[in-house]
């Protein structure tokens with residue numbers, strides 16, 4: 001018996017990286033998974049891995065920045081097995097990696113549209129279904145970057161601080177509908193996204209001349225009490241907890257999964 005038997009979870013951005021890890025852990029816990037991603041090819045790769053575990057999986061193409069795409073994808077997701085119980089808002093972008101005042105308006109908008117407004121758009125679109133079925137779980141993937149400001153990634157940091165705040169507001173609004181809303185704040189994971197992050201941390205905005213892995217490891221060694229990087233599966237374990245009945249009386253919380261980099 002898994003903690004999530006008979007549940008259907010929609011994971012945005014589930015095609016690769018952290019979203020893929022979350023999807024695999026939720027499947028291990030007994031859930032069947034809808035991968036909702038802008039990239040269908042990666043999404044099907046994750047879906048096939050889930051099927052190899054003996055669980056069901058499908059793909060819906062979704063651009064979280066487009067309300068029409070979100071509505072259509074969620075209608076398809078609900079129609080798949082007749083219900084959706086868990087929503088994981090994981091899709092995210094970081095944009096270009098530039099310091100100080102050099103962030104472009106385009107990067108700012110992309111971070112805001114995907115990381116913050118996208119989270120709200122997908123949740124809002126699922127609320128009528130969750131209300132009708134008497135409850136559900138929403139887990140937002142924020143970041144330790146949202147815990148405080150820092151040079152280099154103002155647009156990303158602000159979008160993730162917004163995600164933490166949005167989690168609290170939605171927890172207030174959806175609590176009376178028996179919907180728990182919590183967030184996980186990942187620390188540092190060696191995913192595609194990291195290629196954009198590492199130059200900000202190294203202070204070098206020409207990432208092609210930086211040994212990316214070396215910068216990553218140095219940052220972990222200097223800033224992480226447990227001195228090891230986090231994995232998509234680590235994030236998946238925290239999501240599985242929030243999505244389970246064990247967390248039925250927890251809402252509006254944001255949990256750092258970061259080896260102790262942040263302790264607030």
Ligand SMILES: NC(=O)c1ccc[n+]([C@@H]2O[C@H](COP(=O)([O-])OP(=O)(O)OC[C@H]3O[C@@H](n4cnc5c(N)ncnc54)[C@H](O)[C@@H]3O)[C@@H](O)[C@H]2O)c1
Pocket residue numbers: 012013014015016017018019036037038039042062063064065090091092093114115141142143144145185186187188189190191192193194
């Ligand atoms: N990697 C890290 O160190 C780290 C740390 C903290 C938080 N996070 C957060 O975790 C989440 C996942 O990050 P990752 O490292 O796996 O990134 P990633 O770039 O490897 O994967 C992002 C996924 O989101 C999808 N996506 C992007 N834009 C989309 C859109 N408009 N609509 C639907 N899907 C879209 C992509 O296709 C991809 O599958 C993000 O929200 C990110 O901000 C990552």
